[in-house]
Amino acid sequence: MNIFTRPILEINLKNLLNNYAVLAKLAHPAVPAAVVKDDAYGLGAEIVAKLLYDKANCRTFFVAHAVEGAKIAPMVPLADIYVLQGVGSDSIDIFAQIPHLLPVISSPEGLDFWLKNRPDDDRKPAIQIETGLNRLGFREEELKNLSHDNLKMFGLVMSHLACGDEKDHFMNAHQLANFERLKHSYFPNTKASLSASDGVFLGTNFRQDMVRLGAAMYGINTAPYRPNQMQNVVSVKAPLLQVANLPKGDFVGYSATYRASSNRKIAIVSIGYGDGWPRSLSNVGKVFFKTNGQISEARIIGRVSMDNIICDVTEVCDIKVGDTAYLADDFYTLDEVAIDAGTIAYEIMSRLGKNPRFDRKYIK
Amino acid sequence: MNIFTRPILEINLKNLLNNYAVLAKLAHPAVPAAVVKDDAYGLGAEIVAKLLYDKANCRTFFVAHAVEGAKIAPMVPLADIYVLQGVGSDSIDIFAQIPHLLPVISSPEGLDFWLKNRPDDDRKPAIQIETGLNRLGFREEELKNLSHDNLKMFGLVMSHLACGDEKDHFMNAHQLANFERLKHSYFPNTKASLSASDGVFLGTNFRQDMVRLGAAMYGINTAPYRPNQMQNVVSVKAPLLQVANLPKGDFVGYSATYRASSNRKIAIVSIGYGDGWPRSLSNVGKVFFKTNGQISEARIIGRVSMDNIICDVTEVCDIKVGDTAYLADDFYTLDEVAIDAGTIAYEIMSRLGKNPRFDRKYIK
Numbered sequence: 145m146n147i148f149t150r151p152i153l154e155i156n157l158k159n160l161l162n163n164y165a166v167l168a169k170l171a172h173p174a175v176p177a178a179v180v181k182d183d184a185y186g187l188g189a190e191i192v193a194k195l196l197y198d199k200a201n202c203r204t205f206f207v208a209h210a211v212e213g214a215k216i217a218p219m220v221p222l223a224d225i226y227v228l229q230g231v232g233s234d235s236i237d238i239f240a241q242i243p244h245l246l247p248v249i250s251s252p253e254g255l256d257f258w259l260k261n262r263p264d265d266d267r268k269p270a271i272q273i274e275t276g277l278n279r280l281g282f283r284e285e286e287l288k289n290l291s292h293d294n295l296k297m298f299g300l301v302m303s304h305l306a307c308g309d310e311k312d313h314f315m316n317a318h319q320l321a322n323f324e325r326l327k328h329s330y331f332p333n334t335k336a337s338l339s340a341s342d343g344v345f346l347g348t349n350f351r352q353d354m355v356r357l358g359a360a361m362y363g364i365n366t367a368p369y370r371p372n373q374m375q376n377v378v379s380v381k382a383p384l385l386q387v388a389n390l391p392k393g394d395f396v397g398y399s400a401t402y403r404a405s406s407n408r409k410i411a412i413v414s415i416g417y418g419d420g421w422p423r424s425l426s427n428v429g430k431v432f433f434k435t436n437g438q439i440s441e442a443r444i445i446g447r448v449s450m451d452n453i454i455c456d457v458t459e460v461c462d463i464k465v466g467d468t469a470y471l472a473d474d475f476y477t478l479d480e481v482a483i484d485a486g487t488i489a490y491e492i493m494s495r496l497g498k499n500p501r502f503d504r505k506y507i508k
Numbered sequence: 509m510n511i512f513t514r515p516i517l518e519i520n521l522k523n524l525l526n527n528y529a530v531l532a533k534l535a536h537p538a539v540p541a542a543v544v545k546d547d548a549y550g551l552g553a554e555i556v557a558k559l560l561y562d563k564a565n566c567r568t569f570f571v572a573h574a575v576e577g578a579k580i581a582p583m584v585p586l587a588d589i590y591v592l593q594g595v596g597s598d599s600i601d602i603f604a605q606i607p608h609l610l611p612v613i614s615s616p617e618g619l620d621f622w623l624k625n626r627p628d629d630d631r632k633p634a635i636q637i638e639t640g641l642n643r644l645g646f647r648e649e650e651l652k653n654l655s656h657d658n659l660k661m662f663g664l665v666m667s668h669l670a671c672g673d674e675k676d677h678f679m680n681a682h683q684l685a686n687f688e689r690l691k692h693s694y695f696p697n698t699k700a701s702l703s704a705s706d707g708v709f710l711g712t713n714f715r716q717d718m719v720r721l722g723a724a725m726y727g728i729n730t731a732p733y734r735p736n737q738m739q740n741v742v743s744v745k746a747p748l749l750q751v752a753n754l755p756k757g758d759f760v761g762y763s764a765t766y767r768a769s770s771n772r773k774i775a776i777v778s779i780g781y782g783d784g785w786p787r788s789l790s791n792v793g794k795v796f797f798k799t800n801g802q803i804s805e806a807r808i809i810g811r812v813s814m815d816n817i818i819c820d821v822t823e824v825c826d827i828k829v830g831d832t833a834y835l836a837d838d839f840y841t842l843d844e845v846a847i848d849a850g851t852i853a854y855e856i857m858s859r860l861g862k863n864p865r866f867d868r869k870y871i872k
Contacts, residue, residue, distance in 0.1 A: 147596035147621045150573060182782035182814055183864065208782065208815040209514060209865065229778055229815060230749065232511035232830075234867065251750040253829040257511045278760045279816055280750055280776050306764050315764055385594065386615040386644055396642045400670050400679055412644050414593055417855045418546035418572065424788070424851065450546055450854060451572040451593060452643055465617040466596075487788065490814060491781045495859060500547065501573065503598065 146466045148383035151415040153502035155187050157195055159375035163361045164200050166373065171344050174351035177204035179340065179358030181212060181228060185490065186497020187362060187377070191506065194219040206356055210235035213245045220244075226270050226300070228280075230254045236261050248272050248302065250280035255294065268299030271331070275322035275338075276315055277306040287330050300354070301331040308342030308350075311369050320349055342366040364489045365479050378478055378493060380471040382415035387457065387465055396454055397446025402427060410445065411457045413469045418450040419502065420495030421471065422485040429484050431455045432470040435462050439475060510830045512747035515779040517866035519551050521559055523739035527725045528564050530737065535708050538715035541568035543704065543722030545576060545592060549854065550861020551726060551741070555870065558583040570720055574599035577609045584608075590634055590664070592644075594618045600625050612636050612666065614644035619658065632663030635695070639686035639702075640679055641670040651694050664718070665695040672706030672714075675733050684713055706730040728853045729843050742842055742857060744835040746779035751821065751829055760818055761810025766791055774809070775821045777833045782814040783866065784859030785835065786849040793848050795819045796834040799826050803839060 168176035184192040189207070193216040196202035203223045207213045213225045224246055231239055231247040231254065239245050240263045249255045250272040258269060274281035281303060287295075303323050307313035323338050336352040341360030343350040345367040360366045363377035390410045396402040413431060417423040429444035431453070442455040457463050472478050478489035485492065496502065532540040548556040553571070557580040560566035567587045571577045577589045588610055595603055595611040595618065603609050604627045613619045614636040622633060638645035645667060651659075667687050671677035687702050700716040705724030707714040709731040724730045727741035754774045760766040777795060781787040793808035795817070806819040821827050836842050842853035849856065860866065 145617055145620065147594075147617060148598045149593045149596040150575070150598050211514070212865075229513045230511075232513040232747070234512045234514050251752075251829060253509055253511060254749070256509065274752070276759065277762075278752070278754055278758055278774065278810070279813065279818060283752055306759065306762055310763070313764075315759065383596070385618070388615075388638070388642070388647055390642055394642055395640065395670065395679065398641075398670055399674070400677075410642065418858050420859070423855045446642070449643065450858065454643060465615060491787045494782050494814065495784070498864060499862060501576075 145464070148466060149385065149414055150503045151380065151382035151419050151501065153496055153504045154379040154381070154507060155504065156375070156377050156379070156507040157191070158507060159363065160192065160361060160377045161195060161199055163363060163374045163377070164196060164202070164357060167341065167344055167355075167357050167360055168200070171351050171355045175204065175354045176202065177206060177337070177354055177356050178202045178361065179206045179356050180216060181206060181208035181358075182494050183212070183498050185358065185362050186494045188497065188506075189216050190219055197223060204354065210238040210245060214238050214242060217242045217245065231258055231261075239263060243267060246270060246299065249298075250282065252282070252286050252289070268297065270300035270302055271298040273301060273303050273323070273326050275303040275326070276319040277304050279304070284326060287326065290330070295330055298331065298334055300337060301327055301334045302337040305339055305343055305350075308339060308346060309366050309368055311346065311367070316346060316350070340366075359490055362493060363477070364493070368479070372477070372479070376474045376477055378496070379473045380415070380421075380496065381468050382413050382471060384411045384463070384465055384467045384469060385414050385452070386412040387463055388412070397426075398449060399447060402446040408456055409458045411442070411455055411463060411469070413453045413455060414451065415469075415471060416449050416451045416453060420492070420499045421448060421453065422487065422492060423448045424485045424487070425453075425481075429453070429481070430476060432473070432476055433457070433460050433463060433467060434470065435460060435467070509828070512830060513749065513778055514867045515744065515746035515783050515865065517860055517868045518743040518745070518871060519861075519868065520739070520741050520743070520871040521555070522871060523727065524556065524725060524741050525559060525563055527727060527738045527741070528560060528566070528721060531705065531708055531719075531721050531724055532564070535715050535719045539568065539718045540566065541570060541701070541718055541720050542566050542725065543570045543720050544580060545570060545572035545722075546858050547576070547862050549722065549726050550858045552861065552870075553580050554583055561587060568718065574602040574609060578602050578606060581606045581609065595622055595625075603627060607631060610634060610663070613662070614646065616646070616650050616653070632661065634664035634666055635662040637665060637667050637687070637690050639667040639690070640683040641668050643668070648690060651690065654694070659694055662695065662698055664701060665691055665698045666701040669703060669707055669714075672703060672710060673730050673732055675710065675731070680710060680714070704730070723854055726857060727841070728857070732843070736841070736843070740838045740841055742860070743837045744779070744785075744860065745832050746777045746835060748775045748827070748829055748831045748833060749778050749816070750776040751827055752776070761790075762813060763811060766810040772820050773822045775806070775819055775827060775833070777817045777819060778815065779835060780813050780815040780817060784856070784863045785812060785817065786851065786856060787812045788849045788851070789817075789845075793817070793845070794840060796837070796840055797821070797824050797827060797831060798834065799824060799831070
């Protein structure tokens with residue numbers, strides 16, 4: 145008998161590259177940019193950025209923080225790297241060292257800081273404008289106060305959709321109208337970007353000059369009103385550490401939240417919230433097994449703990465210690481896990497990927 | 509004006525060391541062991557283990573995985589490091605290289621693997637026995653099958669409480685009785701450990717020969733039926749990137765889940781679920797500010813996004829870009845954050861600490 149102890153995170157770079165190509169084609173003639181912030185949603189920004197730069201000729205990247213940009217900068221020497229959270233005292237030195245790092249300026253205070261502290265070169269930052277999300281971005285009353293010179297200093301004008309994953313949401317048309325009006329009033333000759341992955345599916349107007357491809361590239365369905373056109377990128381597996389009988393009447397897990405109403409068979413799987421598997425899957429999540437050439441489903445019972453989950457495998461044939469539990473895969477994607485967990489796949493992906501506990505494998 | 513962009517995670521090692529000392533004294537004469545699995549609940553296992561080894565003379569550590577043990581092994585050369593998830597083909601080489609790494613054996617299959625593959629030395633693993641949690645551990649029918657020699661090979665017999673954070677839960681007495689009966693029947697001369705931090709507060713019987721100090725050492729209240737006796741260890745801060753007016757009728761954030769019923773003032777804070785701040789705090793979480801020498805509370809409005817949260821600061825005086833938002837601190841601990849987020853502080857701490865996005869600061 146073979147035994148394993150560590151959970152495995154598999155990242156399919158072939159599918160990621162294919163998703164990028166499909167999205168880029170859909171977005172044409174808009175230029176595709178790759179969003180690799182948050183360590184490429186946890187999947188490894190250095191690897192993903194290098195792949196898209198080398199194999200897909202991607203020349204524009206978005207990160208959240210300057211430190212994230214610094215990590216990928218050597219892999220993408222001729223690309224523009226936009227920094228969404230902008231620039232401050234804790235990042236200006238990084239901008240000074242990396243000429244192809246460009247801040248996204250979202251407030252008058254941010255602009256003021258940039259003008260006073262910017263490196264002595266001709267790089268052009270982006271400006272973010274507010275169109276309805278009410279997050280980062282210049283409001284119109286602030287745009288009115290910008291000088292003619294300042295309005296011309298930006299290489300890109302951008303905004304972000306609040307409800308791009310709902311095809312007919314009134315906010316989409318509302319934000320598009322706001323964006324086009326503000327762009328034409330204040331930035332008539334500046335390249336424009338309104339949409340992330342979700343906007344790619346909303347039609348030509350939403351694509352503008354550049355689309356920012358993130359979630360969909362990583363396999364998340366950003367157009368959930370129709371079947372996912374993307375291929376799955378993330379698979380999560382974990383070994384069974386133990387298979388045991390659970391007598392009728394026995395409790396399972398912390399706070400004894402599950403009680404067996406009949407004799408059951410349980411399996412202890414080596415993954416928990418310490419690995420990023422959501423605790424909100426307690427008593428509701430699913431785990432899958434491949435035995436005898438078919439896929440069987442088992443339910444998580446009791447609370448998810450830091451290192452383990454417990455599942456009811458009474459109906460799963462021929463299961464034994466050392467077998468593999470499938471937590472997420474083509475047949476049960478992170479989008480589906482997220483529905484069971486009461487969140488979105490973005491949050492789970494971000495937790496998993498950066499987690500050093502996984503034995504991380506890239507499929508190339 | 510000064511601007512900052514990165515969130516900050518502060519880990520107070522003085523308080524951590526003090527918590528360990530308080531717990532160790534409470535547990536006396538039981539031996540204290542430190543649980544530094546999951547990178548010391550995300551707070552940095554190498555730093556925490558070295559601190560407890562050097563300053564508190566801690567000589568027993570628990571990790572979940574062998575790779576976690578390998579990281580701390582050089583810092584704690586004369587300590588025992590127990591590996592809770594046991595041993596398998598993916599970790600046996602690590603055990604071979606590190607003589608003070610000791611597996612916790614929890615199943616007959618695990619024992620069989622260890623006996624066939626163990627390094628050629630005299631190290632003594634621990635055995636975990638099942639007493640009511642129905643997670644990892646030998647069931648009694650499996651103990652009966654162990655040979656006399658095998659029963660004597662262990663340096664420690666251990667189990668784990670399901671409901672130790674509820675003082676009068678019937679499971680505590682039930683598990684204690686099971687543990688003492690099994691110990692006396694099968695391991696009469698082996699050192700015993702039943703409890704983690706929560707058991708320290710349950711009385712002498714629960715402490716046995718060794719207690720495993722984890723959550724409480726990190727400041728979590730593991731005896732929530734009374735005020736926390738521990739000092740706070742984790743503080744989370746993030747800078748304000750923008751302060752803006754929110755006109756009556758406007759929506760905030762993804763999916764437009766918040767709408768202003770009057771003119772409001774909002775602040776955009778540079779932290780989100782990509783940093784480990786739970787998305788379940790959307791529209792319910794709290795954020796604090798220190799202005800004019802007093803602490804003001806603000807509510808998170810709209811969805812928590814990957815890099816930002818938005819809060820209503822209408823009632824907060826003199827607030828401006830560059831100010832600090834306090835997400836967790838002495839006055840709003842991770843235990844309280846977790847209640848608002850619908851989870852436990854353990855899960856949030858584990859997400860924050862390992863997150864490379866934070867500017868991480870240790871208070872020594």
